[in-house]
Amino acid sequence: MEFLSRACAGGAGIDYFLQQLVNGVTLGAIYGLIAIGYTMVYGIIGMINFAHGDIYMIGAFISLVGFLLMSALGITSVPIAIAGVLLFAMIFTAVYGWTVERVAYRPLRGAPRLAPLISAIGVSIVLQNYVQLAQGARVKPLQPMVQGGFTFSPGGEFHVTISILQIMIVLLTLSLMAGFTYLIQKTPLGRAQRATEQDRTMAALLGVDVDRTISATFVIGASLAAVAGLMVTLYYGVIDFYLGFVAGIKAFTAAVLGGIGSLPGAMLGGLLIGLIEAFWSGYCSIAYKDVAVFGVLVLVLIFRPTGLLGRPEVEKV
Amino acid sequence: MTQPVLDVSNLSMRFGGLAAIDNLSFTARGDHITAIIGPNGAGKTTVFNCLTGFYRPTGGSVRVTHDNGKQFQLERMAGFEIARKARVLRTFQNIRLFAGMTALENLLVAQHTELMRASWYSVAGLLGLKPYEKATRTAMERARYWLDRVGLTAQANNPAGSLSYGLQRKLEIARAMCANPVFLCLDEPAAGLNPREDQELVEILLELKREHNIAIILIEHDMGVVMHISDHIVVLDHGACIADGTPAEIRANEKVIKAYLGQDDSEEDG
Amino acid sequence: MARGLSLAALRDAAAAGIVAGLLALPLLGFRLLDSAQGLSLGYRLSWVFYAVIGVFLGRLVLNLIGAKWAARPRSTHHNAAMARFTPSASQSEYIAGWAMIAIAFVLPFLPFVDRNVVDRMTLVLIYVMLGTGLNIVVGLAGLLDLGYVAFYAVGAYSYALLALNFDLSFWICLPLAGIFAAAFGVLLGFPVLRLRGDYLAIVTLGFGEIVRVILINWQSLTGGPNGLVGIPRPSFFGLEFRAGAGGFADVFGLAFSPAQRIYFLYYLILALALITIAFVQRVRSLPIGRAWEALREDEIACRSLGLNPTTIKLSAFALGAAFAGFAGSFFATRQGFISPESFSFIESAIILAIVVLGGMGSQIGIVLAAVLLVGLPEWFRDLQQYRMLAFGGAMVLIMLWRPQGLLSRRTPTAKLAEAGSS
């Protein structure tokens, strides 16, 4: 077939390799943040929240509005603007996450397994068309806000550039991850979440407010998706209403690859997907990068049916 | 013609560090009801899982010999082949019926292999050819017989999941019987039954042995049932066999009393 | 009591209004305006106000007139598991089925039915066929397939390529397309069918996307994003639907009208859909069909009874794929033109929604759901963007309204006469 016969070529050399690595890690951080939302929701109520990719898209749009609002308010300092927008986007996107759960999923708890999935697909369609109607179908560009970076050339001819933005994205992701791990492991909310995950009925009987816990999960997932949306807005500089679909599928793939239900797995999966995508685009063909991503997913699942870090499932007979 | 035999030798099953079965050997004869007893977590269900191909044992072997001399090494076979070829069938500790399908359908699914062959992998079935129609009638007859035998005829068209617990247990046995077993492994068939149902179960099992020549291997906690019907008892504790003999021998065995039978009035030990 | 109720209703409505305000503020309250100078911000804060008022009033009315309605979904869910155990489909459903077939046959001759309606119903019937095929996989065998559209695409492209390159007729291409799609299903299914539920879902979703990406990029074979054009239309036993001598109209002494082909296509897909339905109904009560359902209910019990889950799953997957392949080749010949755009994820989602909404296994349910999800929206073609918004919203609402699907009763595949009918 054509795409196989086209030999994987591209620039050689260590510099080129490093550049793809940098790009892949950045992309991976973004996927990882979205993947956490999938993995958490799946862990706690066992459903694929198909609309999560669109929540991320909403996050990107709200961020864009936030940036314009900041400049309208006369805030010129870039760090303050970004911090402000981060807060703005996280809060308002969280409201979307909360509402979706409340309206479209909560009434379906205990319904047949596929009912919430169809509902989620419906929500996804609604959100896409809502944004398209409210903001127009055209891509929305944003002037680069964070510029500059470090360039070095370890191998000679080719330069490796690490932009400040990339550093920021990775650092932000890492700190969110750290905070998040703390949240799950040390706080009462985290405990309630884990209890609900294990046995919802029992948790409720023991006094865990299950509804609140599930809502909180959606709120956290949505705010992390908002961060990812903000970063993608800054990183690529263009967004559109369709952004959520592909990113959502890939982030879900990342969650499955890492082992759905596992938080470190989601990050690892995100990173891997980012790297595969960057390297495949860099060395082989951009057109088939998604094929590569799904190909790796299938391979991993065939050999490790519960993902890389997922607990192997015990079939109690 | 010899009797069918099931030979377990040096069977081991480890889950990580835990040895759920530790070098277990015993023999179950075709004309016997063999009971496996032991405290909770002793590894009884795990033995069944190894026999029926749900777990691949980490060591040892399980051999089934049919009365025509044919032999099967179960540890090398896939689960569905064990049921199909070695004809070792089982029931489950937590009943596993096809809950949304009717009792009758449950019994028809158990005859899948034969019906499938008779329908020429669906071709004859689609065309409604004679051989398939005949096989269907035979299958219905067998289902009818077993429904009648366990007292489920009136509920034949009800979804299995809507039956009472006791009836579900019986339906599961009937389903296994429809698959034409040589060895029938029952995992705690009396659990959750009331005394009257207990009695009915005992009668059914004795009849299976007497009239149908089925070899039964039984896991059971109800000592009344075990002592009454079994010919041979294997006692497990911590995955190892601590006693093996007739009911009378087992009842008198010091080790068994300490580990299991006399559990109520003595402290647990290791 | 009533006062307390209305006060609570008021409070609840106010809360809903506030949430609506928060939702509307960033995305409705501001508008991103593109201009030559770049992006700027427009304000439409009045919209936020309308959203708040609208949601507040709507919620209030709902609360007041439908306190029962709000409580309803929860109470029905406790019976979700038991719902499957309700008595099986009755005589009335049987009669309804035949009535629907009769209506379908005379539809083109009904007074208020014009070409457009027939064309629309042709589309609905394609989805009935697809839904019936996917129902084997999802409804009967319980395998969640989110990439069903891949087989539809394989069928359509196989038909188009065979017809274009080898000049084969529709009646030869149709079975070939089905066989290709089935083979493709086996090929994909073999490595992944041992995955459990949602893992299978994501992998099939991935396959769907892979197929689309390949269709877009394999220019030399598939024509890339532009697709394939000039796909031969089907003929009536060799008679083409064209004007002039030797055409269908000419031979039968009729005046030529483009509508003839539309009517012909309608009856063609009606026949295909009926064959599909009859086939699936028949297969369901064969051993293989019962094995599919048993597999859905409990795979472990299946293995313990000597059923081989892999082959049973593969057969369901392949058969489902084959019907998608047939539907795909009909789609190609009807359009005369295909491109990757017609085979995006949304198609898989719609087909799945038809199956789930229909009640997972109910044939009449599938037909009703196809009319509801495919037929009705076609009437609102002019409303374009609002149509998709409403479509998504309807998917959510219908699920909330009937989580079990429209018709969720199961007909047993065999009955014992002497048992009391339940």
Ligand SMILES: Nc1ncnc2c1ncn2[C@@H]1O[C@H](COP(=O)(O)OP(=O)(O)OP(=O)(O)O)[C@@H](O)[C@H]1O
């Ligand atoms: N798949 C598995 N993975 C890990 N450990 C297992 C697995 N299956 C069984 N075990 C362990 O093996 C031991 C024996 O379990 P088993 O179910 O065989 O006990 P049992 O004798 O049937 O007990 P009971 O009378 O309660 O049914 C237990 O400690 C159990 O936790």
Ligand SMILES: [Mg+2]
């Ligand atoms: Mg047990």
